[in-house]
Amino acid sequence: MNLYDTIQNRISVREYQNKNFDSMTLDKVKALLSHINPLYKDIEVRLELVHEDVKSAGMGFMNGYIKIQAPYCVAAISEKRDGYMENIGFIQEQAVLELTGMGIGSCWLGTFDNEVLRHLLKVNDNEVITNVIALGYPEEKSFRNDGLRKLLGSKRKKETEIAFYKEWGEDAAIFLDNKPLLRKILKASILAPSGGNKQPVCLVFTEDSVHFFVKNKKDNIVINPWAAIDAGIFISHFYFCCLEESIHINFYKDSSEEKFKIPSDTSYIISMKLDYKYD
Incomplete structure (x- = not known):
């Protein structure tokens, strides 16, 4: 799958299989997250993969009004400096496209429990958690539902x-x-x-x-x-x-x-x- 196919096929996955990554896939995901090209090299950023503690932390991820139950999530943690928001968007979408090419589904999440995540990931005082992405293998019906949403809406500007x-x-x-x-x-x-x-x-x-x-x-x-x-x-x-x-x-x-x-x-x-x- 080339990049254009990946972009065309990327969807926001809201329903995930209750299935963990095998060790080889997990290593690939971790390596990908640790070698992402930033937009601004002078801003410190890290992408943290969360797995075991997602449910026990009770983070209650939501995307709009839709509850997301995913086996993994990726939290973006950045120092707060001019340009850090567009830098995070640039970095995380890069990861999303790479993961899509690997057959891994994702969804940008609208809300998350900031305090729980800060404690869980040992976030420093000079850092902020900008956003979280849900991650995992998609349920088949998630593709069907998202295809329907694309037909009914999600219009793109000309x-x-x-x-x-x-x-x-x-x-x-x-x-x-x-x-x-x-x-x-x-x-x-x-x-x-x-x-x-x-x-x-x-x-x-x-x-x-x-x-x-x-x-x-x-x-x-x-x-x-x-x-x-x-x-x-x-x-x-x-x-x-x-x-x-x-x-x-x-x-x-x-x-x-x-x-x-x-x-x-x-x-x-x-x-x-x-x-x-x-x-």
Whole structure:
């Protein structure tokens, strides 16, 4: 299964088999979680796999109003610094896609018992648990139910709603018509999950770069810091699809972000220079 197939087939698994990983699979999962590429290398992050203590800790994981009973979970623990939320989204979605390719199901969880987990995982005072992902082998009916949900809803925004050229509001269609590989990558990125399926990420293409933004403000005040996790997830899809296509990437911060004329409800995240010869 290639990356695009993995992205297409990824679902939020809400029902799991009561089955543990064998020792070889468990070792692979642990190795994967300990060797994840971050968006920002200067932010300390660790992904902790929890198994034996999930039930005894009584964490009562929930995703929205749906109770999740999974044999494992992965807690993301980060030092709290500028950019740590999008960094976590980038890291954990990378793990989710790798695990999906291994046949392991997952689900981003809406709530969890923070105090229980802090004690269980010995979280330091300068660290925060940003989120938790349920993990395990999916029940067959979970695939059926999620397929039905996809047919009934889970609509994705159109390319024209999120992708612009040179500045906000300028249609990127002609630019992308001439860059079919970038359009392919964009379509895979649009499939990235987001909290409440709100899909808050937008991007602006320039000739050799793509610039990422997230809608998270009201009256120039950030009212939804969690949207930065969604941004990290989206950027993860875009980045790893670029690597799949042998496009070399350099991340950077654009010091003249005002040139993009972004609206007041939107924050700039990061830019990505693309070293790639277009067709």
